Amino acid sequence: xxxxxxxxxxxxxxxxxxxxxxxxxxxxxxxxxxxxxxxxxxxxxxxxxxxxxxxxxxxxxxxxxxxxxxxxxxxxxxxxxxxxxxxxxxxxxxxxxxxxxxxxxxxxxxxxxxxxxxxxxxxxxxxxxxxxxxxxxxxxxxxxxxxxxxxxxxxxxxxxxxxxxxxxxxxxxxxxxxxxxxxxxxxxxxxxxxxxxxxxxxxxxxxxxxxxxxxxxxxxxxxxxxxxxxxxxxxxxxxxxxxxxxxxxxxxxxxxxxxxxxxxxxxxxxxxxxxxxxxxxxxxxxxx
Amino acid sequence: xxxxxxxxxxxxxxxxxxxxxxxxxxxxxxxxxxxxxxxxxxxxxxxxxxxxxxxxxxxxxxxxxxxxxxxxxxxxxxxxxxxxxxxxxxxxxxxxxxxxxxxxxxxxxxxxxxxxxxxxxxxxxxxxxxxxxxxxxxxxxxxxxxxxxxxxxxxxxxxxxxxxxxxxxxxxxxxxxxxxxxxxxxxxxxxxxxxxxxxxxxxxxxxxxxxxxxxxxxxxxxxxxxxxxxxxxxxx
Numbered sequence: 001x002x003x004x005x006x007x008x009x010x011x012x013x014x015x016x017x018x019x020x021x022x023x024x025x026x027x028x029x030x031x032x033x034x035x036x037x038x039x040x041x042x043x044x045x046x047x048x049x050x051x052x053x054x055x056x057x058x059x060x061x062x063x064x065x066x067x068x069x070x071x072x073x074x075x076x077x078x079x080x081x082x083x084x085x086x087x088x089x090x091x092x093x094x095x096x097x098x099x100x101x102x103x104x105x106x107x108x109x110x111x112x113x114x115x116x117x118x119x120x121x122x123x124x125x126x127x128x129x130x131x132x133x134x135x136x137x138x139x140x141x142x143x144x145x146x147x148x149x150x151x152x153x154x155x156x157x158x159x160x161x162x163x164x165x166x167x168x169x170x171x172x173x174x175x176x177x178x179x180x181x182x183x184x185x186x187x188x189x190x191x192x193x194x195x196x197x198x199x200x201x202x203x204x205x206x207x208x209x210x211x212x213x214x215x216x217x218x219x220x221x222x223x224x225x226x227x228x229x230x231x232x233x234x235x236x237x238x239x240x241x242x243x244x245x246x247x248x249x250x251x252x253x254x255x256x257x258x259x260x261x262x263x264x265x266x267x268x269x270x271x272x273x274x275x276x277x278x279x280x281x282x283x284x285x286x287x288x
Numbered sequence: 289x290x291x292x293x294x295x296x297x298x299x300x301x302x303x304x305x306x307x308x309x310x311x312x313x314x315x316x317x318x319x320x321x322x323x324x325x326x327x328x329x330x331x332x333x334x335x336x337x338x339x340x341x342x343x344x345x346x347x348x349x350x351x352x353x354x355x356x357x358x359x360x361x362x363x364x365x366x367x368x369x370x371x372x373x374x375x376x377x378x379x380x381x382x383x384x385x386x387x388x389x390x391x392x393x394x395x396x397x398x399x400x401x402x403x404x405x406x407x408x409x410x411x412x413x414x415x416x417x418x419x420x421x422x423x424x425x426x427x428x429x430x431x432x433x434x435x436x437x438x439x440x441x442x443x444x445x446x447x448x449x450x451x452x453x454x455x456x457x458x459x460x461x462x463x464x465x466x467x468x469x470x471x472x473x474x475x476x477x478x479x480x481x482x483x484x485x486x487x488x489x490x491x492x493x494x495x496x497x498x499x500x501x502x503x504x505x506x507x508x509x510x511x512x513x514x515x516x517x518x519x520x521x522x523x524x
Binding site for chain 1: 326327328330332333379
């Protein structure tokens, strides 16, 4: 089974996770830029974070046979810091131009403030300029209203259905999202957001078109193998192998493929390889 | 390598789409230099990353060459744009900046960019830090430090033309002492340090290396004999 996890924050995960993901069939991932669990205080912290998503993390994944891509954006939560917002937005185009960036994201709403509106709109325009799809985060609080407001903003900007995914859907938002023409992402967590069995019921009810299933694993309680668990639950529920492949591989490839920047050949792990001279080996220098 | 030579080499390899992209990017940069901020990082996927064919080997890849041509197109705006292109660049972008410096009008802080490249642990970036601009402008101490960094990173010195002319007695001695240190650890000495040591042979250090051939520790004897054999092999 080949698996593409379209939303996972690998910077927060261990090499054990990479090994387990490869063993479970994960061959490609997208790591969206998001916040770090606590606020950053300067634009330089964003620059270094973006550089690590494009550099070290991509290299680290390749050492485990996994193709790593990322999305770049100012997240909605930190868009509420007025000084940061201006500075981070001004450097984003430099990063959106880089190889390995397959969408603008995570954009969207956290508390649905006017500052978040402004950052969201500006980044939607950047996506159009760089011909990149948009990865739209939806809020934990007042999710249904935030989802509808995101859809309205995307429509007003003229973003076509195939160029945005609304993420973190649940039973109460899935119809609005699919009816809008945009793609629907589902973050399957051990105990919140969406679980494996509910995910399968949604697939049974709404079909497999325009649906992305992700683990959204990060620094919180989460599970980098959730996409594989959904695939197994789909099989147990009677979906055939082609349905499973469509949900866990072909759909994300189709969506993020619109960036023109996906690389899906399997990287050959090379124990002697280094990124900027630093290897993932510990206790033995690279190449010795 | 001049800008015109680079353009010819690159043009032979470009597909029509890559050629059109480069022409469009150069025209846009001429009109508004800030366009380079997004064209420069995008060069690799637009023109490819193949090594440009040539005899002797060019050492230039298609993306390096396209990035150099974009920087040349900046003209007088290079001074304003280049430092940030380096600062926001990944290792490939930084390498292209450093390799291109001798093709550009003076860039403020160029020596600092080269020094930062030399401090990195990316071997291709470290090698670029001893390019034509660096060899023409850096002081003796900066050249010596970069050469030592290359030896530590196993960057071949033979691929760095013009280096022998920048040798000093201090550099020859530093390299000889590095060779002695390697021998005392029973480790091999890279062959390409010898031509630089021979420019100003430090007799006392070389005598200590000779003496290592009879050292009681067998690994030291073996390392010394191997190193001195490779030194003699280059005396032609």
